[in-house]
Amino acid sequence: MDFPNTTQIALRQDGPWLHLTLNRPESRNAMSRQMVEELLGVADALESRRDIRGVIIRGAGGHFCAGGDIKDMAEARAKAATEGLPAWQRFNRVFGTLLQRYDALPQVTIAVLEGAVMGGGFGLACISDVAIAHQDAQFAMPETSLGILPAQIAPFVVNRIGFTQARRLTLLGSRISGSEARDLGLVHFAEASAEAIDARLADVLKQLRRCAPNANANTKRLLHLTRQIPLTQALDEAAVMFSQAVTGAEGSEGTLAFVQKRPATWAAD
């Protein structure tokens, strides 16, 4: 399945990597409804595009994403005037769907987080497999200072950094730096410069290339499963997944390559 045509995000494929750039720099990549629809279209494609092994998500113009779009809010308000609360519910819920879809992509997702990482941008940071921040990036959930809630974001924040940190950040609207975000476990790396971010990203992709794509997709699925079902059941399911992996094409090639002391096919440059 081909990627859709998009205007608010930019797509660039580089071998097994898809570079996905939020591309509304004039509004610090505020997440418009149009952008959400385009991201959902990309997710549709990614679910079948197993030639893509990693997705690098970042923002154009020095910011990741400044949150929701104010103009959209005004339009939604007009629409809700006639349609009532359900219009607002749909408006809000679609963003949770977006986070659920990207959280569960078969690819490994890598977020590069610079400048503003606010509201919806904060939520998007929370569902990446690997998060690399600039140490001076600014993370915040300012929703309750506007009289509204970080509604679709909050559950992903709790999953990401735990209840204790989530309650402080959501209830005070505190702004934290990339370094603090690393200390809280929100991101994995905080880097001092754009060059250091590039070097870190290159290293992450180098490591990722060594890992078999289907094994990774299934491991990611297993990690999600682990959070949803009791431990014994997860272990039973894991044993089934292991038996399929070890007897499948990747398991055979991986074992053989190991014995022959050569890189596996998926690891070759």
Place this chain on the structure above:
Amino acid sequence: MDFPNTTQIALRQDGPWLHLTLNRPESRNAMSRQMVEELLGVADALESRRDIRGVIIRGAGGHFCAGGDIKDMAEARAKAATEGLPAWQRFNRVFGTLLQRYDALPQVTIAVLEGAVMGGGFGLACISDVAIAHQDAQFAMPETSLGILPAQIAPFVVNRIGFTQARRLTLLGSRISGSEARDLGLVHFAEASAEAIDARLADVLKQLRRCAPNANANTKRLLHLTRQIPLTQALDEAAVMFSQAVTGAEGSEGTLAFVQKRPATWAAD
């Protein structure tokens, strides 16, 4: 609803803030049954007192709370001699109820943690929305060294710092400092002096004032919900809460204030 008359805790209202001080300095604010009853009475009032937006909980005389009260234990032992195990069960369970009630208060709770933060005091620290410790405060759960269990506390400790840290601290009875407590995510801030604690508290209250009270209460409710129901259901519920917030008084005022570049009514000094 007015606050009850209390003798073992001191209450002082300062605008939207309630200062609640555990006030038995002669026993390092050991948590007597009387104190527990008074705290429950305050919780009854707080649940209806939406003019109060934040509750600052601390101890008198340089300690937060040294744990359970030894005299109460002796009385309970006498009572249990005639009434049997159920008397002990009630004695113990009420403290869990206290923690559940304070964990879920509609207000934002801020714990200031100095000196001894032991046993029940440790539990109380674990349910605050924001925790500010002195770097030299002493945190411990010494229960198993007395042949008993940190029974009502343990579940809140697991929720607070995770299973891995909880097993070490409960099974060794280890004493940790405020700085270590921050590194474990038990508290959000560890400060070097009483002055630094005051400055941190002032900054927290300044941030809190900017956040709309009902939006905060609902966000806190959503965070709790997130831990109790599956993700998809939490997101559906969050969308309903969002629709109510955005169309309610706070949501209207917050958006308007943002457009008009002025503080919202709740944020004005």
Place this chain on the structure above:
Amino acid sequence: MDFPNTTQIALRQDGPWLHLTLNRPESRNAMSRQMVEELLGVADALESRRDIRGVIIRGAGGHFCAGGDIKDMAEARAKAATEGLPAWQRFNRVFGTLLQRYDALPQVTIAVLEGAVMGGGFGLACISDVAIAHQDAQFAMPETSLGILPAQIAPFVVNRIGFTQARRLTLLGSRISGSEARDLGLVHFAEASAEAIDARLADVLKQLRRCAPNANANTKRLLHLTRQIPLTQALDEAAVMFSQAVTGAEGSEGTLAFVQKRPATWAAD
């Protein structure tokens, strides 16, 4: 119940402590099926051996455990050729059973982690009550680089360090040091030398000696319960456990020793 005779692990009892050493230094203590069976036999004994209060788990020859055994994999492959996928499922699942059993031992388990802590060794580190690493130990889950999954390990890794760190480490196969493992909360201590590890272990055992054995076993059971049942139910159960502890032999002795300002019987050297 006596401990079984073992050839791939070494056992040494020292008063209330059992020293359990993975003992295949020629293969960096790779976890063979034989070793798994021996460890399960030791668990059978430990569940009835309440004279043992702590179990110290380490590896012989400077490494903890380098993961699964390659020869076993070859044998399993041969067997599965005739028996099909269920043979692989049993092969894999038994390791999860081992982790479940050791996670739930009534004794406090202390892992000493040096050199390679890979694959299955990483899993074993994740179920210890107290983990002491050499700062230069090497932790990794390289499974997906071999085309297979960290199947039985993944759920314990999520429980240990959370979803966010688990997804990075499993999907990149990243190697981290003992110091990084401490920063992620995978281990409790990272030490600079073998001497510092010995000193830390001695201090942990000194603290552990002060804690009553049955109170500790029941607290550990309660911590596990907390993760499996809703909070209110866990608190009800905790109150029952408290009533039994406080009226039992340890609770009586502990209170008396406290009043008499002497060490409790279990704390005496």
